[in-house]
Amino acid sequence: MRFEIRLIDIIDIVLVAYLLYKTYKSLSGTTAIRIFIGILIFVVIWLTVTFIFQMQLLGAIMNQIVNVGVIGLIVLFQDEIRHFFTKIGSQNNFITRFLGKIFLNKKEEIIDSEIMQIVIACKNMAKEKVGALIIIKGEISLTSIEITGDMIHANINSRLIENIFFKNSPLHDGAMVIADNKIIAVGCILPVTHSMDIPKELGLRHRAALGISEKTDAKAIIVSEETGRISIAEKGHLKLNLTPEELEKILSSKK
Numbered sequence: 001m002r003f004e005i006r007l008i009d010i011i012d013i014v015l016v017a018y019l020l021y022k023t024y025k026s027l028s029g030t031t032a033i034r035i036f037i038g039i040l041i042f043v044v045i046w047l048t049v050t051f052i053f054q055m056q057l058l059g060a061i062m063n064q065i066v067n068v069g070v071i072g073l074i075v076l077f078q079d080e081i082r083h084f085f086t087k088i089g090s091q092n093n094f095i096t097r098f099l100g101k102i103f104l105n106k107k108e109e110i111i112d113s114e115i116m117q118i119v120i121a122c123k124n125m126a127k128e129k130v131g132a133l134i135i136i137k138g139e140i141s142l143t144s145i146e147i148t149g150d151m152i153h154a155n156i157n158s159r160l161i162e163n164i165f166f167k168n169s170p171l172h173d174g175a176m177v178i179a180d181n182k183i184i185a186v187g188c189i190l191p192v193t194h195s196m197d198i199p200k201e202l203g204l205r206h207r208a209a210l211g212i213s214e215k216t217d218a219k220a221i222i223v224s225e226e227t228g229r230i231s232i233a234e235k236g237h238l239k240l241n242l243t244p245e246e247l248e249k250i251l252s253s254k255k
Contacts, residue, residue: 039073114156114181115251121161122223122230123244131172131225132165133205135188136251137179138217145212146177149188156183165223175208175220191215198238209233219251 023036046066050059118134125132135142150171154160156178164186165172174187190208198210209220213233220233230247231240239250 111181112252115248117156117158118161118178118221118251119244119248121158122221122247124158124162125165125223126228126230129225129228130162130165130167130223131205132161132221132223133175133190133209134161134221135175135177135190135209135212136219136221137177137184138219140216140218142177142179142184142216142218145175145188145190146179146185149174149177149185151185152183154183156181175212190220202238206231206233206238210236210238213237221247 020040024033043066046059046062049055049062118136122132122134135145160183161176163169164176164183171186175190176183177185177188191211192204192207193211193214195210195214198207203224203226205222205224209222209231210233212218213220214236217235222231222233223229224231229240230242230244231238232242232247232250233239234250239246242250
């Protein structure tokens with residue numbers, strides 16, 4: 001039997017390999033990686049049985065498993081699928097910028113004076129070792145997060161931020177959400193990351209910050225109650241032990 005390899009076949013193989021690699025990198029360090037590897041092995045066996053050895057009975061059985069399994073995969077990997085498409089939508093390229101102008105509401109950019117208020121509050125809280133978790137909205141709506149806390153719609157002010165996170169304050173637990181140049185809500189509940197790569201010494205605030213940065217394009221600032229160190233989670237990555245100047249630079253970035 002003679003096989004003819006066309007240019008389109010090479011492109012097809014390269015694209016599939018790239019998608020598999022990106023999926024593996026996305027799931028790496030999570031509990032879902034073993035399931036992904038198991039599914040990959042099953043698919044290789046299925047393709048071998050169906051297209052190479054052409055075993056009709058076993059191939060028919062495996063075809064039915066694949067057809068039903070697609071629905072199961074959507075349910076099983078719903079968080080990872082949501083994260084994958086969110087990541088695509090948040091890429092800074094011409095297509096997403098063009099579609100964003102059409103379908104997304106234009107957000108009000110946080111101005112320098114308000115950034116300084118946030119930085120000053122974080123600096124003071126870090127000095128006093130007051131724990132804090134501040135979420136700054138990007139393009140993606142945080143309404144589902146905001147409604148889990150208390151709505152306040154207040155101006156951004158360093159003293160207000162410090163008072164809210166003061167240890168004896170009734171609103172100090174949970175996260176603060178900043179959107180459209182306002183402190184929208186406090187005491188909010190965030191999704192916690194399932195990543196296994198996060199250092200074990202980091203607490204629930206860091207895991208919650210990383211979780212919201214995986215699911216949205218928001219920036220999440222953490223002030224550690226134990227060490228007083230400032231960190232930020234963005235695009236599913238943590239930047240630890242920031243100086244106030246480094247925090248200001250990151251918050252001022254428009255990307």
